[in-house]
Amino acid sequence: MARTIVVIGSGAAGMTAASTARRTDPQARIALVTEDEHIAYSPCVIPWVLEGRTTWDDIVMHDPEYYRRERDIDVRTLTKVTSVDLDSGVLVAGEEKIGFDSLILATGGNVFIPPIPGKDLKGVHVVRTVNDGKAIEAGLQGVEDVAIIGAGVIGLEMALAMVELDKEVTVVEMMDQVVPRILDSDLASQLRTYLEQKGVRFIMGSPIKSVNGDTAVESVTVGDESFPCGMVIFSTGVRANLELPNQMGLEIGSLGGVRVSPSMQPYRRGRLVPNVYICGDVVQCESAVVAGPTMSQLGSSAVRQGRVAGMNAGGGSSTHEGVASPWVSVIGDLQVAGTGISSGLASYYGMDVVTGTGTGHTRARYYPGGSPMTVKVIAEKSSGRLLGAQMIAGEDVTGRINWLSAAIIEKVSVWDFISRYENAYCPPTSMVRDVAFSAMEDLASKI
Ligand SMILES: Cc1cc2nc3c(=O)[nH]c(=O)nc-3n(C[C@H](O)[C@H](O)[C@H](O)COP(=O)(O)OP(=O)(O)OC[C@H]3O[C@@H](n4cnc5c(N)ncnc54)[C@H](O)[C@@H]3O)c2cc1C
Numbered sequence: 001m002a003r004t005i006v007v008i009g010s011g012a013a014g015m016t017a018a019s020t021a022r023r024t025d026p027q028a029r030i031a032l033v034t035e036d037e038h039i040a041y042s043p044c045v046i047p048w049v050l051e052g053r054t055t056w057d058d059i060v061m062h063d064p065e066y067y068r069r070e071r072d073i074d075v076r077t078l079t080k081v082t083s084v085d086l087d088s089g090v091l092v093a094g095e096e097k098i099g100f101d102s103l104i105l106a107t108g109g110n111v112f113i114p115p116i117p118g119k120d121l122k123g124v125h126v127v128r129t130v131n132d133g134k135a136i137e138a139g140l141q142g143v144e145d146v147a148i149i150g151a152g153v154i155g156l157e158m159a160l161a162m163v164e165l166d167k168e169v170t171v172v173e174m175m176d177q178v179v180p181r182i183l184d185s186d187l188a189s190q191l192r193t194y195l196e197q198k199g200v201r202f203i204m205g206s207p208i209k210s211v212n213g214d215t216a217v218e219s220v221t222v223g224d225e226s227f228p229c230g231m232v233i234f235s236t237g238v239r240a241n242l243e244l245p246n247q248m249g250l251e252i253g254s255l256g257g258v259r260v261s262p263s264m265q266p267y268r269r270g271r272l273v274p275n276v277y278i279c280g281d282v283v284q285c286e287s288a289v290v291a292g293p294t295m296s297q298l299g300s301s302a303v304r305q306g307r308v309a310g311m312n313a314g315g316g317s318s319t320h321e322g323v324a325s326p327w328v329s330v331i332g333d334l335q336v337a338g339t340g341i342s343s344g345l346a347s348y349y350g351m352d353v354v355t356g357t358g359t360g361h362t363r364a365r366y367y368p369g370g371s372p373m374t375v376k377v378i379a380e381k382s383s384g385r386l387l388g389a390q391m392i393a394g395e396d397v398t399g400r401i402n403w404l405s406a407a408i409i410e411k412v413s414v415w416d417f418i419s420r421y422e423n424a425y426c427p428p429t430s431m432v433r434d435v436a437f438s439a440m441e442d443l444a445s446k447i
Pocket residue numbers: 008009010011012013014033034035036042043044045046047079080081082106107108109127128129154241243244279280281282297298299300301302328329
């Protein structure tokens with residue numbers, strides 16, 4: 001008899017898992033249940049929709065009817081799953097009970113909002129879904145000053161989008177640098193200087209104390225300073241959505257995500273749960289760089305994990321190995337990217353590291369249109385093993401960070417990289433010796 005696979009969640013992880021399960025088992029009955037109204041879109045593009053570079057309609061790639069017609073997947077939107085009974089294999093979705101042979105849980109995460117006064121006032125927003133983006137767009141009418149809380153990548157992308165919309169923008173960050181945790185302070189200060197030149201004001205090293213107003217946002221207090229603003233956007237990090245995992249009694253890991261095996265199965269009372277798979281922002285997975293878990297919480301990781309979950313739920317066999325979590329962000333005319341761990345994270349893990357920095361150009365120096373590029377690499381001092389890389393330039397960082405990611409995942413040393421790794425060259429795309437090699441040589445000279 002055909003197996004029934006139910007997927008909960010229509011983000012990158014859930015949609016990928018459902019489609020992969022279909023490819024793996026063409027006979028299965030597959031249903032996907034989601035609280036969301038829209039499916040098959042990437043929230044990563046929201047800042048650029050707000051800027052006006054594309055539209056809400058264009059970013060939603062498919063509707064439920066497409067999945068029904070093309071992939072025989074029964075997608076139910078605006079439906080919350082309130083409980084899952086693992087013993088009987090039945091879940092409650094809205095008013096309905098649905099039985100399953102295999103379950104894929106891809107319930108993502110929620111934006112963490114600190115418990116401060118005024119956090120529920122009208123004009124306070126988060127950025128997570130198309131509807132969040134539309135609410136920001138509608139709320140911006142007549143607003144001149146916007147406060148962005150959190151100077152992570154999403155906060156900075158939103159800050160620049162607001163600048164493009166001619167808003168006065170203040171970014172509040174409790175740490176003393178932008179993109180804390182994943183970017184080193186020297187590259188972070190380049191990024192901050194660029195944003196300041198674009199007109200963004202920063203209040204650093206202080207957490208937000210309160211959002212103020214009677215019914216709607218009028219001002220924000222940070223430390224001893226209050227400043228007026230008509231909209232507050234929290235980009236203060238994502239916490240795994242543990243509502244269903246907790247109800248199901250799944251084990252939660254030390255970083256606050258659901259603990260999973262390489263097959264993307266959760267644990268309950270110390271044992272793997274059969275026929276249940278879990279993927280995306282809700283899980284903590286293994287790091288490829290340091291021994292132990294990490295919260296990857298990237299769209300690219302969600303897709304990789306969703307493929308493994310979908311394949312296994314469909315009767316195939318696949319495993320998810322450790323992640324280096326490469327990331328990239330476009331902030332105005334700058335591209336910034338990283339992979340592996342930053343110097344800050346290395347010191348959190350008690351690792352003794354050496355760093356190397358190279359500067360150069362994205363194209364041959366004489367070829368018009370290139371931009372300056374800085375590459376920084378981080379290696380373990382005792383072994384020279386590459387642990388992380390970061391870069392900032394006006395173009396073309398994605399290919400380079402993917403290249404360095406591969407080296408980090410393969411546990412290559414800085415000397416191996418210099419002697420064995422090659423770069424493709426053409427004057428309009430790179431220098432004949434890529435800037436990454438200057439960074440590696442700087443690092444090697446220090447060990
Ligand atoms: C503004 C922004 C920019 C980003 N930029 C990037 C980027 O450039 N690169 C990158 O790699 N990543 C980026 N990310 C992160 C990336 O989008 C997430 O890692 C990814 O979307 C996570 O996918 P997910 O499927 O795990 O979770 P989600 O997308 O959160 O999906 C969870 C789904 O579960 C559903 N759900 C939850 N509980 C229930 C329930 N009880 N019943 C039914 N349905 C339920 C929700 O409705 C939702 O459909 C960005 C995120 C944002 C918000």
